[in-house]
Amino acid sequence: MLDKLGWKKSEKAIQSIDERVASLSQQDVPNHIAIIMDGNGRWANKRALPRFLGHREGMQNIRRITRAANRMGVGAITLYAFSTENWKRPSKEVEFLMRLPEEFLNSFIPELMDLNIRVEMIGEMDGVPEYTSRAIQHAMKETKNNTGMILNFAFNYGSRREIVLAMQRLAQLVKQGDLQPEEITEEVISDYLMTSKLPEPDLLIRTSGEIRLSNFLLWQLAYTEFWFTDVHWPEFTDEKLLDAIEDFQKRNRRYGGLKGE
Numbered sequence: 001m002l003d004k005l006g007w008k009k010s011e012k013a014i015q016s017i018d019e020r021v022a023s024l025s026q027q028d029v030p031n032h033i034a035i036i037m038d039g040n041g042r043w044a045n046k047r048a049l050p051r052f053l054g055h056r057e058g059m060q061n062i063r064r065i066t067r068a069a070n071r072m073g074v075g076a077i078t079l080y081a082f083s084t085e086n087w088k089r090p091s092k093e094v095e096f097l098m099r100l101p102e103e104f105l106n107s108f109i110p111e112l113m114d115l116n117i118r119v120e121m122i123g124e125m126d127g128v129p130e131y132t133s134r135a136i137q138h139a140m141k142e143t144k145n146n147t148g149m150i151l152n153f154a155f156n157y158g159s160r161r162e163i164v165l166a167m168q169r170l171a172q173l174v175k176q177g178d179l180q181p182e183e184i185t186e187e188v189i190s191d192y193l194m195t196s197k198l199p200e201p202d203l204l205i206r207t208s209g210e211i212r213l214s215n216f217l218l219w220q221l222a223y224t225e226f227w228f229t230d231v232h233w234p235e236f237t238d239e240k241l242l243d244a245i246e247d248f249q250k251r252n253r254r255y256g257g258l259k260g261e
């Protein structure tokens with residue numbers, strides 16, 4: 001049978017997930033989860049399917065994970081959907097990835113409205129096709145008054161590029177005499193990043209077995225807990241998300257201080 005989030009599962013498995021969600025310590029559910037959705041291509045290769053079908057399945061999984069995170073009480077998820085380095089891929093694959101926001105968001109907006117979820121985006125719209133930016137901007141506009149979970153897409157995003165842009169803006173302010181160099185603090189830098197309106201991620205998840213950050217949220221992840229799994233993104237389920245959150249709840253975050261401080 002299909003559970004209410006859209007996964008095929010036995011009745012027993014559904015019950016056990018419900019129980020696990022109910023027993024999460026709500027105050028320790030990560031407020032912001034950042035996810036590197038890796039492994040769409042390998043998921044497809046394993047099934048002798050073309051890579052683009054892996055991306056399409058990965059896109060469908062965003063729906064399921066959005067519903068699951070929302071149900072678990074997560075405040076925001078940031079999904080690494082297209083990096084500044086992904087332009088190096090074959091043009092056919094890039095073209096396919098650029099079409100996904102349109103296909104995904106237009107059909108998902110009614111449910112996002114029901115779930116009170118707001119779409120946000122980090123990255124640069126310059127350089128992406130018009131139909132891609134239009135779809136993202138439309139979803140942001142439609143959902144802008146929603147007050148529940150934030151579904152934040154990192155699209156045409158690279159962390160070094162984000163930091164360069166922030167530094168250029170700060171340097172400009174200094175040059176104009178509107179900011180003193182000693183006024184540049186960690187808070188000021190955070191305010192000039194694309195994530196300025198979001199809390200820093202509590203948990204980073206990367207699927208598909210790679211243990212690296214790939215130019216994702218380098219500044220923002222300074223004190224984030226990391227969680228890696230070998231599972232490819234299209235197969236990353238609500239059970240896996242729960243595994244990550246349960247594991248997160250056992251961590252002792254010290255921020256450089258001592259236990260219990």
Ligand code: FPP
Pocket residue numbers: 037038039040041042043055058059062080081082086097100101104105153208233
């Ligand atoms: C990494 O897998 C995945 C990507 C580069 C793209 C991720 C995109 C989606 C999940 C869909 C995006 C949808 C929307 C709505 C924006 P990979 O291709 O690098 O996999 P591989 O390492 O196994 O080849």
